[in-house]
Amino acid sequence: MRDLRFFLLAGLVLAAAGCADQQEGTFQLRPVPLHLGRNPVQDPFELVSRVELGLLDEQGRASSLGSFSPLASFGPGLVDLAAGAMPYLLGLNELGRPVSAGYASPLQLRRGQRQVLALPFTRLDALVAARLLPEEAALEDPFAGHAPALRLDGSFLQSGSAAGADDISAVLWALWAPERLHLRLRVRDQQVQAAGDGQALEQGDAVKIYLPSGDLLLGADGRYRAGGLQPVGEPASRQVSGGYLLDVVLPVSVTGKNQPLPFDLRVIDSDGSGPESVLTWRFDPRSQETDPAPAEYGQLIPAAPxxxxxxxxxxxxxxxxxxxxxxxxxxxxxxxxxxxxxxxxxxxxxxxxxxxxxxxxxxxxxxxxxxxxxxxxxxxxxxxxxxxxxxxxxxxxxxxxxxxxxxxxxxxxxxxxxxxxxxxxxxxxxxxxxxxxxxxxxxxxxxxxxxxxxxxxxxxxxxxxxxxxxxxxxxxxxxxxxxx
CATH class of the missing domain: 2.60.40.1190 (Immunoglobulin-like)
Incomplete structure (x- = not known):
């Protein structure tokens, strides 16, 4: 396992009683590779020439803080952190294209302290789902404090066009329990438009989830069409600033940690003024099929605490x-x-x-x-x-x-x-x-x-x-x- 180390000096601006108090702290990210048993089974740095460090905000917007060579130290200096900022890493190949990625949980810096965050770091064909602890299942928001599992942007565009991340992008959170998969999708869309009455759901803004048991199409308004994959309970949806949010629980059978589960995800943006734009996590551009084939799905890895x-x-x-x-x-x-x-x-x-x-x-x-x-x-x-x-x-x-x-x-x-x-x-x-x-x-x-x-x-x-x-x-x- 290669070693990636860097320190980031970050500033958090807090407002209290009409004045601003700047707190300084540091954090260090520790990339954690996929593994089975004692040892790693994948080297996510294999094709990486540069590593990009950035922050995701609560609305799913990404801000790059710069890039550096693997094994190098990196310090962008003092940075203003929005509440809930989540660090991310992208591994870029010689052409500057992403080949690996990892996401950390929200930062909680304290003056004079260093926060160390373990960050699952995988090739782009895998994402890591966190374990949903029993005490979290009863919370109003079980996703709070958890790291994202995946972000889709224009680099995953399968068809149509994307006028930037605000036009079409999505962040996925994934939590697992032995018989359940809990998913949250935060979709950025400047013009949220669900399918109208009498229209197919894919004629409006929607997301589609693929598992070995089938697929599930979710409209931006929470309506759904099950293609062999029936949700547990009713999906929840709501419009949020700059897009919409979907929560859904799916039946799965997780018999062992770190055992891959085939999974794929698609985001459909239909603004009603032309062909829809489609982001798909894993797809073969040579394929003539509308949906990704099961053999093309990525891997969802149920990680242990x-x-x-x-x-x-x-x-x-x-x-x-x-x-x-x-x-x-x-x-x-x-x-x-x-x-x-x-x-x-x-x-x-x-x-x-x-x-x-x-x-x-x-x-x-x-x-x-x-x-x-x-x-x-x-x-x-x-x-x-x-x-x-x-x-x-x-x-x-x-x-x-x-x-x-x-x-x-x-x-x-x-x-x-x-x-x-x-x-x-x-x-x-x-x-x-x-x-x-x-x-x-x-x-x-x-x-x-x-x-x-x-x-x-x-x-x-x-x-x-x-x-x-x-x-x-x-x-x-x-x-x-x-x-x-």
């Missing part, structure tokens, strides 16, 4: 616990893996018995859902209580782990805090059958974390994303390093 472990100063992630958001963090070096969890708890239970205490279970999948592995054990589980009690188990599947299946020589500790507790794990790589220095920067490992809350009124368990036994859907940790 990611804990990006740095050699130091890892930014950490959060997930919903019983009494508040649980913070995961850690680091690593050639000798060991370090993991921590800070768990909010309004009634910390420390009884002297592990099975009765509040506790955290760290589960590691060395195969990261792509067995076999050369190590003696594929899965290990280490339980740590708020009172520093511990247990260890291992095996080939999470449902059949054996107690004390490996010799644990590390350290496990629990500490009670004012509003909860913290557990820390120091796990030597040698305990997992890995030689010192064998784990490499760029490795992906499966990681499931469960918080067991033992209160006077009962016991509840909160898992990070997938359930403890759904090993093919577990979140992941990425071994990474930042260079100064």
């Amino acid at each position: 990611l804990l990006q472990l740095l050699a130091a100063d890892s930014p950490g992630v959060f997930f919903a616990g019983s009494d508040g958001p649980v913070q995961l963090g850690g680091s690593w070096d050639d000798e060991r893996l370090l993991l921590s969890a800070v768990v909010p708890d309004d009634e910390v239970m420390v009884s002297g018995r592990l099975e009765d205490d509040d506790r955290v279970i760290f589960r590691l999948d060395l195969a990261n859902a792509a067995p076999p592995v050369a190590e003696p054990l594929r899965v290990i589980a280490i339980t740590i209580s708020a009172g520093s009690l511990e247990a260890h188990a291992g095996g080939d599947e999470p449902g059949s782990l054996q107690d004390d299946a490996f010799a644990f020589t590390g350290r496990a500790s629990g500490t009670t805090l004012a509003e909860g507790y913290r557990v820390e794990l120091q796990l030597p790589w040698a305990d997992l059958g890995l030689a010192p220095g064998q784990p490499q920067r760029g490795w992906f490992l499966g990681l499931q974390v469960s918080c067991v809350d033992s209160d006077s009124d009962g016991t509840t368990t909160a898992d990070w994303s997938a359930g403890a036994d759904a090993i093919d859907l577990w979140p992941e940790l990425l071994l990474d390093r930042l260079q100064p």
